[in-house]
Amino acid sequence: MTSNGTSDSVSQFDDATAVVGGGEGTITGRIHDGWDIGGNANGGYLLALAANGMRRIADRPDPVTVTAHYLSPGAPGDVSIAGEVVKRGKRFTTVSGAMFGDDRRIIQVLGTFGDLGGEAPRGLAVVHGTPPSLPPIEQCVLRSGNPALPTPLMDKLDVRLHPDHARYASGDPRTGVAEMAGWFSFADGRTIDTLALLLIADAFPPAVFNLDIPAGWVPTVEFTVHVRATPAPGPVSCVFRSRFVHGGMMEEDGEVWDGNGTLVALSRQLALLPR
């Protein structure tokens, strides 16, 4: 299941989401250092690690719809992943599970796994939506390695933001619209598969950074990703929007599109505003 476009070594993402065990035994893995933003492991990374264990339990390769509730921060270190198959059907297997750190439960996950076949979707298609309108990758703003925003995660990811949406980081006037769009690749060239989509759907700066509101840590309560197809090779284009910021909460809706113009993932999260 590993793939690496640049060398024979295991990709950083495969290394950081590796799990051992399965079948009747316990599944273990490790939250790797450097997949955090300000010390908190990224929520998409935590979900990808847990889902990598849970798809072993499901014995089906693709996370078709996965929901995580975030219970405590993911500190680097060993984790165990436990899950119960609550239904095994002809097409899908549903697993209820959790990932545990040393002394506490980090995330609770409910997922349905299937086999998307590794191909572009076929059959009926009625799509009212288009990939985000983005300049070519080389005209977008590389988020990785911005010295003003130490985000170890971003050294592993090649996230290139729409120039208008990157203004929050430069001090230029923000757009005033909670939209964040850009291109995503892995820095080491790893192929984007369905597991990686769980990371990607939480790998961009929050869309609300482009509003004129106080910035701050925005903890995720709940995060759901629908994986709709296996991405074609190459970078994906992504857009994230928050339309409803009120009552101390906000949603963030994401779309991930492959180079063939296929919507490959839809995501939504519920997050809290600072009180």
Place this chain on the structure above:
Amino acid sequence: MTSNGTSDSVSQFDDATAVVGGGEGTITGRIHDGWDIGGNANGGYLLALAANGMRRIADRPDPVTVTAHYLSPGAPGDVSIAGEVVKRGKRFTTVSGAMFGDDRRIIQVLGTFGDLGGEAPRGLAVVHGTPPSLPPIEQCVLRSGNPALPTPLMDKLDVRLHPDHARYASGDPRTGVAEMAGWFSFADGRTIDTLALLLIADAFPPAVFNLDIPAGWVPTVEFTVHVRATPAPGPVSCVFRSRFVHGGMMEEDGEVWDGNGTLVALSRQLALLPR
């Protein structure tokens, strides 16, 4: 927790979602006859029944974010609801649970419960979105009681569709856009509370009925509702859209707005197309 605007009797919805037990004991309830469409109990009703049990386990009144995976049809009869508190925090309690029928698991649920205070949201609000543009209720088309579409559920609900969106039922040319908007009240005048929002978010005809594609049973795999505020008294306006129908799957996104123009719920489901 019951409320009824028209009589002293218990409302139909309260009766159909009633549960007994809790604390250390088993929670039981009953899937009532007549909350189905073509014999399958409505998914929103099943989720409301399960969540009514789970909020007892959480000991917090409002389902802030609830996700259900649908495992087997809900036939009328006794059910038990089991759940584990996976985190009890200062503001929220997260419960992983399931609802079981006679011999099988009907739905698996992951929910975070809190207390929204029964008031309109306060504080920072940045909202880019508006309630659906609808004619007055009396100019919308009552779905209930349409003899061509026997849907027992609709006798209990006062669902009034935008006239353009109701054309799928009359044989007139459809809009060709997967959008379904309208007003919702309970037929017996029951107040719309946060539990009812779980039903409402799945109580409209599928938005894809307005596409020129073969109609058919569209089984839900996963359904998530974010309850963002306690609704003001009176009917709510709702809109449901499916933008991405491809690869044998579709999403349906819903918005529920109260009479004060507050977004009170956001929903999304992943459903399967007939193969």
